[in-house]
Amino acid sequence: MSAPTTVRRALTGWGRTSPGVAEVAGIRSPEDVVALLAAGVPGRGVLPRGLGRSYGDAAQSSGGLVLDMTGCDRVLSVDTEQAVVRVEAGVDLDRLTRVLLPLGLWLPVVPGTRQVTVGGAIAADVHGKNHHVAGSFGAHVLELDLVTVDGKTHTLGPDGLDAALFWATVGGMGLTGVVVRATLACLRTETSYAVVVTERCRDLDHLLERLEEGEDPALPYSVAWFDAMARGRRLGRAVLTRGRLATRDDLPRRLARDPVRLPPTGGGPAFPIVPAGLVTRGTGMAFNELWYRKAPARPTTDVQSIGAFFQPLDGVRDWNRAYGPRGFCQYQCVVPFAEVDAFRRAVSLIAASGHPACLNVLKRMGPTGRGLLSFPAPGWTLAVDVPVRPGLERLFGQLDDLVLAAGGRVYLAKDARLPGGHLEEMYPRLGEFRAVRAAVDPDGILVSDLSRRLLG
Template sequence: MTRTTDIMGWGRYPRKPGQMVRPRTETEIRAHVAQNGIIARGNGRAYGDSAIGSASTLDMRAMNRMISFDDTHGQLVAEAGVLLGDVIDAFLPRGWFPFVTPGTKFVSLGGAIAADVHGKNHHCDGSFGAFVNWIDVMDAAGHVTRASRFENTDLFAWTIGGMGLTGVILRAAIRLRPVETAWIQQNSLVAPNLTAAIQTIENTQAATYSVAWIDCLAKGKNLGRSIIMLGEHATLSDLPAERRDHPFSTPQRKKKTFPFDAPTACLNKATVKLFNALYWRKGKQSTGTSLVDWDSYFYPLDAILKWNRLYGRAGFVQFQCVLPLDQSEAGLTAILTETAAAGQGSFLAVLKRFGVQDSKLSFPTEGYTLALDFPANAKTLALLDRLDAITLDHGGRFYLAKDARLAAATLHKSDPRMSDLRQMRLKSGLDRQFSSAQSERLLL
């Protein structure tokens, strides 16, 4: 089925008219890949224009079959359109959970591989690609190649984090983690400023999961004040006696949906400042250890469907950078100072520690990553240009899965690997066949 429609990412900015094709079989995909300017799209959870084809977009959501599972090694073989939430629903009751998950369970496996998504445990486990055993990729001629760390290794390396620019990911084999329960032992800590937050995170690296919410409008001695949430998969012995007979049973969260596009005037410095102050106060009152269900710990935003409407019809943009370890505190201080001075506060200011990662294209590198959401408007775009400059000054780079407006020169200056990707695509002709609005904007 082919239709012409406005296509956008989760941030709803930018919107571009284009053809959307929804294949249901490998044969149907083969009929479309020969045309120029095509890109595969999972569940549309990339924030910007990375899953908008420059000419046509392949909606892979109908390619959503789970094929096999090896319960000895935890290997799942599934099609690219399977959602992470589908995997959890099927296998958590059997004692398995994804090794790495981003902040939403509504991402497809193909999207998770293409963006090489990371989670709260990168400092000890790495990114999603570390747990991909192999992938099947279709090229522009319709040929399917199986790639792994042991065969067709270049294709495998370019595809993990390659944003769909090497071909169409059809299916993959991923590894899951054995768990005893569906619960997380959460330890909440408070840091009065950025220096304390970084020190706390450094001192707690033994924790499997670690994430910090930052009050990005705090200034002066309170700059970067944070609530840090550590986590471990709870064992049977961690559960109260009444839960041990049903360790994978958790309370069902009521589905809520943000019902309309919020008026632009509702999201301003005053409302964000009030929200941040209340969230900080609540966090200070909730420190210590508690037992939290998996859904609440990993996916708090998924509790509200279509929460992106909060930013109004104009949408929102996210800024996410990673700064090398020796530049992190200085760079983060400069970014938070600039953000607070601009009064363009973010509800969703998230700080995480990355561990070492060596890969052709993936975003993470050892250091700290900061993600900030802002309403899409001229003031925001001007602020983000200034944050880009600060990131460059401190040796950082940017996350393409969240990008909607970065300049090509900025990207290539921050990450020389992107020029390698461009040269590989030009040499192989992939630039003509597989391209997105993002790849054209960023000269990839």
């Protein structure tokens, strides 16, 4: 077998900020990873990369070797009786979904895009709209194969002898080794549709109240889009959607003919690079007004495809270009429920800053998982996408201070700029993570631009 070819490339995250140039190796199989790492990595280290959907610098390593895992993407087996699938880690959730749905299976946790690899989903321990009931992605990983920097393959489970390495890898942002295979528990579903209840909330308090009192076990998925630019009486006005997977009986006849249909992804028009960016204060406010008004004034129930409900942006190719050549940042934080006033202040700060923000998400998170660096924690989470422009760093700095004082944290998969000193306070299990990492990679060969910035 020939060694994977490498190409010198500039890489960025989804936000298209701070590019880093690296040698990128196209990985075709787990054996490629073993061979590369066993041969030793010269220079500035090595890092696995999936589809580059983390927003900041987590999946790039300037001057180093980056392993592009997307060619290591076979679905190895599906056990329909046990509802279990075994895959190579570079397979993306879109393709996996298309394999699973016709077999009556789906994934228990999916993020807001299916354009992520299984390896990337494990490394960020991604969460979905059902975090409060299902936990995050790692809670459904039954086993994974991890290649460490010495070229050894470790088969790890959540409760085995190597459980510490498993839980350092889940949420570990690629810094413990390269996940090459994973076995995932699946969910059963009769259809590729969701029954969705949509309602408008007039302001932030109304939204938080509805999220608190409206938790309905029969509707395990919930998320709100909120207007991050509205102020005063309309601060935090929102459109709340809650849903469940549809059964065949829920479907109207025209959909029931092919209950697991999933239209092709990304076939829509691509965004050109927009010189000055489309997202300005004016367009942002107009979009938010339209989005709020478009939602029904009274709660409405309808049937939506899983794509429309779970990953609405996947229909527009390269939508991240709409922010112009300077790119954009996402700020996602979680603040404990007891600190709801700090959360309110964070929403007010964003609205008062005048920065344009249209894609804004707010939801409740459930219990903390077992991943040493996993983001989710019980509390309120918000995520806002903001174009890079003067004053943004100041706003994010103010938000950091609020979040820190409230005992909250920022999500590393979305981060491009958090100062290093904050990590210790935000992630109380960082010391345990460092110890596991030091044991498997004493020379610090696995590095990313994010780890250089935050872990030193």
